[in-house]
Amino acid sequence: xxxxxxxxxxxxxxxxxxxxxxxxxxxxxxxxxxxxxxxxxxxxxxxxxxxxxxxxxxxxxxxxxxxxxxxxxxxxxxxxxxxxxxxxx
Amino acid sequence: xxxxxxxxxxxxxxxxxxxxxxxxxxxxxxxxxxxxxxxxxxxxxxxxxxxxxxxxxxxxxxxxxxxxxxxxxxxxxxxxxxxxxxxxxxxxxxxxxxxxxxxxxxxxxxxxxxxxxxxxxxxxxxxxxxxxxxxxxxxxxxxxxxxxxxxxxxxxxxxxxxxxxxxxxxxxxxxxxxxxxxxxxxxxxxxxxxxxxxxxxxxxxxxxxxxxxxxxxxxxxxxxxxxxxxxxxxxxxxxxxxxxxxxxxxxxxxxxxxxxxxxxxxxxxxxxxxxxxxxxxxxxxxxxxxxxxxxxxxxxxxxxxxxxxxxxxxxxxxxxxxxx
Ligand code: SF4
Ligand code: SF4
Numbered sequence: 001x002x003x004x005x006x007x008x009x010x011x012x013x014x015x016x017x018x019x020x021x022x023x024x025x026x027x028x029x030x031x032x033x034x035x036x037x038x039x040x041x042x043x044x045x046x047x048x049x050x051x052x053x054x055x056x057x058x059x060x061x062x063x064x065x066x067x068x069x070x071x072x073x074x075x076x077x078x079x080x081x082x083x084x085x086x087x088x089x
Numbered sequence: 090x091x092x093x094x095x096x097x098x099x100x101x102x103x104x105x106x107x108x109x110x111x112x113x114x115x116x117x118x119x120x121x122x123x124x125x126x127x128x129x130x131x132x133x134x135x136x137x138x139x140x141x142x143x144x145x146x147x148x149x150x151x152x153x154x155x156x157x158x159x160x161x162x163x164x165x166x167x168x169x170x171x172x173x174x175x176x177x178x179x180x181x182x183x184x185x186x187x188x189x190x191x192x193x194x195x196x197x198x199x200x201x202x203x204x205x206x207x208x209x210x211x212x213x214x215x216x217x218x219x220x221x222x223x224x225x226x227x228x229x230x231x232x233x234x235x236x237x238x239x240x241x242x243x244x245x246x247x248x249x250x251x252x253x254x255x256x257x258x259x260x261x262x263x264x265x266x267x268x269x270x271x272x273x274x275x276x277x278x279x280x281x282x283x284x285x286x287x288x289x290x291x292x293x294x295x296x297x298x299x300x301x302x303x304x305x306x307x308x309x310x311x312x313x314x315x316x317x318x319x320x321x322x323x324x325x326x327x328x329x330x331x332x333x334x335x336x337x338x339x340x341x342x343x344x345x346x347x348x349x350x351x352x353x354x355x356x357x358x359x360x361x362x363x364x365x366x367x368x369x370x371x372x373x374x375x376x377x378x379x380x381x382x383x384x385x386x387x388x389x390x391x392x393x394x395x396x397x398x399x400x401x402x403x404x405x406x407x408x409x410x411x412x413x
Binding site for chain 2: 003004005006007009010011024027028029030031032048049050051052053054057058060067068069070071072073074075076077089
């Protein structure tokens with residue numbers, strides 16, 4: 001059973017045209033939702049993406065992009081009140 | 090081979106006690122290992138190099154899991170913060186790693202050109218950049234250090250299950266105290282204020298109404314911060330705030346069954362428990378392993394006005410009950 005978060009919110013964008021099929025982004029995804037379909041990048045379950053940014057960080061050609069961040073309400077609140085540090089990280 | 094300090098794989102009682110303290114949230118951010126290269130066992134020029142943060146708990150976990158192995162541990166200076174959080178801040182990052190590789194003169198110490206990194210460090214480290222900066226190839230280790238022995242035994246290959254993050258009951262239970270402590274920090278003084286306030290407002294020095302609301306607040310804090318994490322996968326809805334609402338209804342029903350009250354204070358307690366539970370479970374997003382920033386922003390926009398309304402309604406009804 002894979003826990004899914006809100007539907008359709010992830011900012012993950014894949015560009016199969018750019019993809020070299022090198023596979024560098026596959027092992028780093030903590031939810032293992034990236035795979036190669038005919039040698040090009042694809043995603044099996046976007047609602048499981050936590051926007052950690054590991055895939056984008058490890059793609060040498062920028063074929064994966066995501067607005068990386070930490071899904072932490074306390075951090076969002078803290079930044080709203082301009083207090084940098086917070087409970088999560 | 091004498092330059093790197095050797096560390097044992099047995100943890101002392103002091104290590105363990107400190108581990109408990111750190112886990113319970115005291116001094117969690119200033120418990121560090123001196124960054125640099127360490128020898129575990131008797132490593133030689135062919136031994137694997139494992140990279141880690143200088144967070145004492147991660148470092149100790151590695152030492153314990155890798156008992157009996159001979160290898161190099163390269164601890165990066167992440168200010169004593171764990172790999173995952175440090176990767177988000179880029180202190181566990183490509184440049185930090187490159188600097189540590191250079192300053193430890195690793196290239197002279199080992200013949201191979203491979204670094205084993207924790208998978209959870211990947212949001213901060215770009216393998217191709219590390220290769221360019223240092224000449225070393227990054228191999229992503231398993232997500233959990235407990236899988237390291239199996240990973241090393243398999244020649245540096247991780248089974249798919251070793252790459253997938255989970256959020257099992259055991260882990261959620263370990264996080265619950267860290268949710269409860271800050272919740273009580275706010276709830277206890279507020280509860281005391283409620284008792285004192287109602288004693289003053291409801292002339293005649295009655296303790297009952299104040300104790301009833303203060304009890305509801307503390308019950309909500311414990312429900313949201315402890316039962317929330319424990320019951321997480323079984324609470325309905327995807328948004329954590331929604332899960333908290335469901336939990337709040339259950340908690341309120343239990344509270345009112347145990348402590349029956351007239352309609353006005355009963356409704357006040359009901360809305361208070363709902364609002365607090367929803368807020369606290371929403372706060373658990375930061376400790377969960379699968380929430381995204383976009384999702385958290387969305388649910389906060391959607392649910393926080395309702396949480397605020399619930400709290401306001403609760404206070405309004407309660408004052409009304411006190412006045413009446
Ligand atoms: S951002 Fe993280 S969770 Fe999302 S696809 Fe990339 S690696 Fe996976
Ligand atoms: S790292 Fe980039 S180029 Fe390589 S497989 Fe992934 S998306 Fe394609």
